[in-house]
Amino acid sequence: MATTVKDVATMAGISASTVSRVLNGSSHVSQSTREKVMRAVEVLNYSPNTLAQGLKGGNSRVIGLIMPYIGTSITNYATCGVEQAARERGYTVMLCNTNESLLSEKEHVELLIKRGVDGIIFATVTKSLAHQDHIRTVFESGLPVVNMIRRMKAGSQVPTVTIDNYQCGYDVAEEVIRQGGRHVVIVEQQATFYLYDERVDGCVDALQNCGIKPVILSSATEISAYLASGAALDHVIAVNDSVAAKTITSIVRAGKCVPQDIGVFGFGDLEISRLYNPSISTVKQPFTEVGNQACHLLIDKIENPTLEQEREILLQGELIVRESSR
Amino acid sequence: MATTVKDVATMAGISASTVSRVLNGSSHVSQSTREKVMRAVEVLNYSPNTLAQGLKGGNSRVIGLIMPYIGTSITNYATCGVEQAARERGYTVMLCNTNESLLSEKEHVELLIKRGVDGIIFATVTKSLAHQDHIRTVFESGLPVVNMIRRMKAGSQVPTVTIDNYQCGYDVAEEVIRQGGRHVVIVEQQATFYLYDERVDGCVDALQNCGIKPVILSSATEISAYLASGAALDHVIAVNDSVAAKTITSIVRAGKCVPQDIGVFGFGDLEISRLYNPSISTVKQPFTEVGNQACHLLIDKIENPTLEQEREILLQGELIVRESSR
């Protein structure tokens, strides 16, 4: 049904081999046959079957993307970035969702290999150091692999693209200090990820450099009790924008004003930080760019296997001061 | 490098054909050879190369998913739903992002066909009736196709899974009336989609049935001027949750209270509607379910080509009343 090399060859009056050569521009072909082929390709609207190309051992031009969850904006933007870079370079993305399941992540790896992908991008579910053998195995097999968003274990050879969350935390804390912060609370969230830990570490270090020891609460709901206790408080740094929003609500309901009484910061620059009233000061996280770079890194390796890859790419966030602070 | 049928055949001491038969369970095979094969498969950890399977004319077990934009929660949830259903049934998703470009949508169709997908799911970018020929062409070629989220032109044969936005609008307006609404404003948004139009239509019809004629504003920023004009207003229905949030901010800044002075409703049940202060009354939209059903519809057709498909599946929303109303 679809047109094949054979059809083109017949129409051009030459062999299939030569058609293939013209299309892949490998060896030298005479100008006249090249033109004949191109004309036939044009007329028949021919385009090679990638399945067959992939089977033949060439690149399948498909990369696997294994995400922990797709319904969240971080992974979303990263997915978007990967897809965009892949398309630019002529690759297609196979999307896998592990729902934060390690088992599922492992299964997806096997599936993707079976599907003949040229490489795999992870945003690995594991922060546990012990459970990344499946990734290392793939890496060592020579199949190009890039990890993004979430760090892997220290000493891992797998190239990783991520955001410098420690620095983001450090920047926020410095801004807090600039605004005169003395009594600072950091609000975490139940499910903690590396990236939250890193943000918190950055905050704590920056604050301690100025002699401030922050109080750490493990969820936004604890803010009410903290305020009720009468403890001094002038700034809150929440581990992400959603938590910041919840925190502001708690503060306002306790009868305090944001930012007049208490300044609040989040991380992420999600839609909510712009829409919330008051709008939320935050650190913008370039996740689309993370996806983009991860994909380019992967394809570079695919197309040039001997390439020495960068071990780690750290992207910087951008402090955005809005109404919820100062 | 990877193990093939041949390896299994050699190990089991039989032919490749028979191995294939055992694995595909087609014709009858003796119990003893079946066992030999299974044992070899086990030992070699064999799993067939899907590229070769696809090339051979069987199902490639890959479906194409063409989304207009991935960085937004609606399409996100739908993507999630598709991926989930696909995985359950042994299919893999190729993700395409058109960025709302019709040209790109057309290119993706060709790409996916070339990639040998078994079927394609769209959330088509066009609401223009004139520009869906590429989809119709595919549909008529017999390749299974399902459209979701956004309607296609009336009379289109392409099965569509979507949310009953008209009914959602109708439900919200009825709730407004139940709450004693008399002076109602509907706030739209710049980029209007079918689904927004449908919501508005539902609202307008329900209100008019009760003798209420709503005022329609084209963006949340107009609410300030409207309030300043001194016009009576007791309820606002915004075309989605983000617009509802902006509307509330405008109302509050104009010195009015939500919901005491003015009740506000949105659509979507996005994260923001829970986090906003006050939390926003809305209609929950089951987009994950939309993706899910679209995918099942597609795979049903793939696996049973003679199947008579439903032309349209309409999913219902769910009214959620929160603090921003009554």
Add this chain to the structure above:
DNA sequence: CTGAAAGCGCTTACAG
């Protein structure tokens, strides 16, 4: 510069 042949890994009539 170009063609015939072999092969990627699989499946499926066609024979036995």
Add this chain to the structure above:
DNA sequence: CTGAAAGCGCTTACAG
């Protein structure tokens, strides 16, 4: 019940 052969569409040494 099972095997040998052909073929899916392509590419790539191997000859000329």
